[in-house]
Amino acid sequence: MKKNIPNILSVFRIFVSIVMLVAMMLIDPMENRLLFILVPGVIFGVGCLTDMLDGKIARHYNLVSEFGMFVDPIGDKILTVFAMLGFIYVGADEKFPFMLITVAATLFREFVVSSVRMVCAKKGKVVPANIFGKLKTVFQMAALTLYFLLVGTRWIVVAQVLLSIAAVLTLLSGMTYVSDLMKLMKQKDK
DSSP: OGGGHHHHHHHHHHHHHHHHHHHHHHSOTTTOHHHHIIIIIHHHHHHHHHHHHHHHHHHHTTOOOHHHHHHHHHHHHHHHHHHHHHHHHHTOOSSSOHHHHHHHHHHHHHHHHHHHHHHHHHTTOOOOOOHHHHHHHHHHHHHHHHHHHHTTSTTHHHHHHHHHHHHHHHHHHHHHHHHHHHHHHHHHHO
16 A cells, blocks of 8 residues: 555646636636635645655655656646636736746647657657756745735735746756757667
């Protein structure tokens, strides 16, 4: 059972993401900010916590698995993208489409990174996660947490700034993956 805990947490994060998105669609943050923070906001926090725990448990107990390496990043993306879609739905960014731009950057990066990983897998190579990818996740989760807390207030600008940084890190991470792929391919030719 212990060896499955990280994978269970990753799958649970996907389930939690769906529940969070539904709650975001049902609770209007402009009408009931506290309920919006306590239900989808706390659910998002639980999802973030499972992201932190599954990797720590897997590394600490040497429980890294192929399934875990596959489902963990998918769970992360589903959690953050579903939260962003929920904020687009509730109209969190009235003046500038921060969420829409970040969702587009995130999806673009994920298509690029998935393609890079597939090409590398066919060549028997693994492109490890890079620092930009890890920073991107931290900034996305921090920004989205602030969105839950600040939606409908003038302080939302703090969350928007963090989300803008996350969008830049998202694109840098994707470019780094492509660069790493090019280096791997050149090594293969030698």
